[in-house]
Amino acid sequence: MRFCVCIKQVPDVAAPVHTGRMVLNAYDASAVEEAIVLKEKHGGTVDLVLVGPSGATETIRKALAMGADDAYHIIAEDHDKLDSFAIASMLAGFFEGREYDVIACGKQAQDTDAGLTGPMLAEMKGLPYASNAVGLDIEGDRLVVTRQGDSGQEILVLSPPCLVTCSNDMNDPRIPNLRGIMAAKKKTIESLPMDQVGGNVSPRSQTIDVFDPPGREPGVMLDGEPNEMAGTLVNKLANEAKVI
Amino acid sequence: MARVLCVAAVQDGRIKRSSLEVLTHFRQLCDRSGGAVEAVVLDPQPNQFVDTLQKYGASRIFLVAGDAFGQHLNEPVVRALESVFRQSGADAIAFASTESAKDVLGALSVRLGAAVLSDVADVDVRDGDWVATRPVMAAKRHARTKALTTPVIVSVRAGSYVASEAPAEADVVEVSFSDDEQARRPEIREVLVALGGTVDLSEATVVVAAGRGVKDNEGRQLIEELAEVFKAPIGATRAVVESGMYPATSQIGQTGKVVSPDLYFAIGISGAIQHVAGMVNSRVIVAINKDPDAPIFQYCTYGLVGDLYKILPSLTEELRAAVAG
Ligand SMILES: Cc1cc2nc3c(=O)[nH]c(=O)nc-3n(C[C@H](O)[C@H](O)[C@H](O)COP(=O)(O)OP(=O)(O)OC[C@H]3O[C@@H](n4cnc5c(N)ncnc54)[C@H](O)[C@@H]3O)c2cc1C
Ligand SMILES: Nc1ncnc2c1ncn2[C@@H]1O[C@H](COP(=O)(O)O)[C@@H](O)[C@H]1O
Numbered sequence: 001m002r003f004c005v006c007i008k009q010v011p012d013v014a015a016p017v018h019t020g021r022m023v024l025n026a027y028d029a030s031a032v033e034e035a036i037v038l039k040e041k042h043g044g045t046v047d048l049v050l051v052g053p054s055g056a057t058e059t060i061r062k063a064l065a066m067g068a069d070d071a072y073h074i075i076a077e078d079h080d081k082l083d084s085f086a087i088a089s090m091l092a093g094f095f096e097g098r099e100y101d102v103i104a105c106g107k108q109a110q111d112t113d114a115g116l117t118g119p120m121l122a123e124m125k126g127l128p129y130a131s132n133a134v135g136l137d138i139e140g141d142r143l144v145v146t147r148q149g150d151s152g153q154e155i156l157v158l159s160p161p162c163l164v165t166c167s168n169d170m171n172d173p174r175i176p177n178l179r180g181i182m183a184a185k186k187k188t189i190e191s192l193p194m195d196q197v198g199g200n201v202s203p204r205s206q207t208i209d210v211f212d213p214p215g216r217e218p219g220v221m222l223d224g225e226p227n228e229m230a231g232t233l234v235n236k237l238a239n240e241a242k243v244i
Numbered sequence: 245m246a247r248v249l250c251v252a253a254v255q256d257g258r259i260k261r262s263s264l265e266v267l268t269h270f271r272q273l274c275d276r277s278g279g280a281v282e283a284v285v286l287d288p289q290p291n292q293f294v295d296t297l298q299k300y301g302a303s304r305i306f307l308v309a310g311d312a313f314g315q316h317l318n319e320p321v322v323r324a325l326e327s328v329f330r331q332s333g334a335d336a337i338a339f340a341s342t343e344s345a346k347d348v349l350g351a352l353s354v355r356l357g358a359a360v361l362s363d364v365a366d367v368d369v370r371d372g373d374w375v376a377t378r379p380v381m382a383a384k385r386h387a388r389t390k391a392l393t394t395p396v397i398v399s400v401r402a403g404s405y406v407a408s409e410a411p412a413e414a415d416v417v418e419v420s421f422s423d424d425e426q427a428r429r430p431e432i433r434e435v436l437v438a439l440g441g442t443v444d445l446s447e448a449t450v451v452v453a454a455g456r457g458v459k460d461n462e463g464r465q466l467i468e469e470l471a472e473v474f475k476a477p478i479g480a481t482r483a484v485v486e487s488g489m490y491p492a493t494s495q496i497g498q499t500g501k502v503v504s505p506d507l508y509f510a511i512g513i514s515g516a517i518q519h520v521a522g523m524v525n526s527r528v529i530v531a532i533n534k535d536p537d538a539p540i541f542q543y544c545t546y547g548l549v550g551d552l553y554k555i556l557p558s559l560t561e562e563l564r565a566a567v568a569g
Contacts, residue, residue, distance in 0.1 A: 011381065013381050013382040013384065013498075013517060013518070014382075014516075014517050014518075017381065017384065017385065084350070084360070085353070085359070085360070088350070088354075107346075107499075110382065110498070111380060111381055112378075112380055112387075113362075113363055113378075113379070113380060113382075113498070114360075114362050114363075115346050115349075115350075115362060115363070116349060116350040116353070116360055116362055117350070118350065119318075119347070119348070119349065119350030119351040120350040120351065120353065120354050121350075122350075122351060123322075123350065123351035123354035123355060124354055126428065127428070128319070128428045128429050128430050129318070129351070129430075130318075130430050131318070131346065131347045132343060132346070132347070134492065144433070145430070148343065148492055148493070149316050149343050149344065149347075150255065150342050150343045150344055150444075150493075151255060151256075151437060151438065151444075151493055152435060152436050152437035152438050152493060153435070153436040153438075153492065154315075154316050154432060154434070154435050154436070155432070155433040155434040155435075155436070156430035156431065156432055156433065157430065157431045157432075157433050158430045158431075159428075162430075167499055168499055169482070169485070169486070169492060169495070169499055202392075203392065204353075204358075204359035204360070204391065204392050204393045205359050205360065205361060205389050205390065205391050205392055206389065206390050206392055207387050207388070207389050207390075208375070208387075208388040208389065208390055209387070209388050210380065210385050210386070210387045210388075211385065211386055211388075212384075212385060212386070213379070213383070213384075213385070213386045216524070216529075216543055216545075217545070219529075219531075219541065219542075219543070219544040219545050219546060219547050220545070220546055220547070221541065221546075221547045221548075221549065222546060222547065222548050222549075223549060226550060226551075226554040226555045226557075226558050226559075227558040229548045229550065229555060229559075230555060230558040230559040230561075230562045231558075231562060233530065233546055233548065233559065233562075234559070234562040234563055234566050236546060237507070237528070237530075237546075237563075237566075238566055241507075241527075241528045241545065241546075243450075243506050243507045243527070243528050244507070244563065244566055244567055
């Protein structure tokens with residue numbers, strides 16, 4: 001099948017905020033991994049598309065090094081002002097006239113946790129979709145998706161063209177090997193100016209400010225023998241915190 | 245402020261508490277500013293929920309009956325909500341932020357031409373402006389986000405508000421819904437329901453969560469005994485879900501569920517940022533870890549440094565006595 005994975009470059013949430021380290025969104029890395037696994041098993045192609053500033057090329061190279069084929073970079077220098085709607089609109093413009101069987105997205109971006117772009121794009125393109133996939137497979141000409149719901153999992157069958165959003169619980173993305181890295185260096189990334197892609201890029205929401213949440217009160221550390229700690233804790237839960 | 249349509253999510257034959265929290269919040273906002281709060285239920289038999297929704301003060305209740313809603317498919321839900329929203333003439337539609345809601349928000353917003361504020365911890369409407377506070381960067385930071393257009397779709401994290409009753413007489417409107425055989429939609433092959441607790445993690449007042457420190461059946465048994473004291477559901481980290489020790493529905497964190505109980509036990513959990521994102525708003529956090537430098541201790545209310553296999557037996561016994569007594 002012909003896959004196209006929408007990838008986003010995000011700040012590394014596990015690094016201290018001030019480092020500004022940028023990485024491939026973990027959920028998108030899982031989407032790339034799964035598409036490549038299916039390509040290895042059933043044939044097909046895996047392309048990539050990213051909307052972001054020029055500096056995001058590094059992230060595209062990383063995904064190419066995992067084994068993807070062609071990559072498109074929609075250049076949006078002030079990407080931070082764009083919300084999921086603006087991104088989805090741009091992607092809808094990008095996909096106009098391009099034929100893919102499956103568009104794969106991450107279930108959410110690790111920095112904003114919005115989780116909107118995939119289903120928005122599916123609706124704009126009139127595609128059936130499944131969100132929060134934890135497993136993908138191909139049966140004949142159909143895509144089989146296991147999705148994680150609120151109280152269980154659902155196995156869904158989709159007929160391409162279709163869209164799926166992926167959870168990182170689906171797999172562990174491969175670390176590119178030297179051969180992959182060398183091959184990725186030789187690939188050309190087609191860059192597309194934002195205004196050539198089409199689509200309505202006016203965001204429908206705007207972030208006013210970002211701040212540190214109120215911190216938690218420092219905790220109390222208990223020590224001693226297990227039974228002493230247990231006794232102290234129960235006492236505190238009952239009389240201090242009053243939760244039991 | 246004008247009219248807000250709240251989507252009442254049904255699970256195991258009742259309205260989810262998180263939906264009642266959302267209904268309560270908007271009822272209170274509307275009471276203050278002269279609007280009205282309405283509710284919609286999609287279910288094979290939606291009539292059974294009218295009483296509950298009246299109790300929580302919905303002024304109008306839309307009932308959409310359809311067998312399709314007994315399954316988890318996005319296409320019929322999006323189509324039904326679009327039609328109810330247009331019929332109601334409301335200015336906004338509000339959800340509890342469940343996995344089923346996340347499945348439809350984006351598509352619904354495109355259909356309605358709506359702005360979306362998703363997974364918010366707080367939302368307010370001032371002079372017609374919708375502004376929400378959203379945890380971002382795995383809940384390390386909070387963002388204030390404003391809707392630039394109307395209508396607005398909002399989804400609210402469980403536990404952000406307290407549900408309270410305010411009985412009112414509601415107009416009940418039955419909306420007809422017919423399945424669209426031609427619709428392009430996924431076909432459902434199988435539903436795999438996780439075994440175990442029926443208490444919903446995101447609604448529980450006590451959660452007992454296990455991490456990789458819980459290594460074997462003996463450890464699992466100890467966790468179960470502690471949970472049993474409170475009839476609490478068991479949560480888990482990604483590490484022990486991945487290893488197959490706990491079902492995926494018990495995962496708490498950025499990928500998993502967000503919980504905010506009164507009491508959270510983090511047992512053998514290191515406190516990785518992606519786990520903390522899902523539990524940091526718990527009122528009281530008890531952490532048990534043998535590593536005094538484990539990051540979880542930065543978030544806990546009470547920290548016990550030691551071997552969980554040694555601590556849990558006496559702790560469970562003491563708690564059982566205290567809870568019974
Ligand atoms: C995009 C992304 C999303 C993620 N989403 C989630 C998510 O939703 N939820 C989640 O949980 N994780 C998530 N993770 C994974 C997360 O980063 C951590 O890997 C995971 O939370 C670690 O789980 P743990 O604490 O059980 O294991 P570990 O980090 O291995 O910690 C085990 C702890 O147990 C302690 N211990 C060991 N033996 C004992 C003993 N006998 N007594 C007491 N203590 C003991 C150790 O000291 C250690 O601190 C995500 C990661 C990524 C990249
Ligand atoms: N700038 C972007 N470029 C390409 N894909 C994106 C971009 N932003 C979001 N996406 C895709 O949409 C998913 C969900 O993003 P979000 O709606 O922001 O949570 C991501 O995991 C990506 O697959």
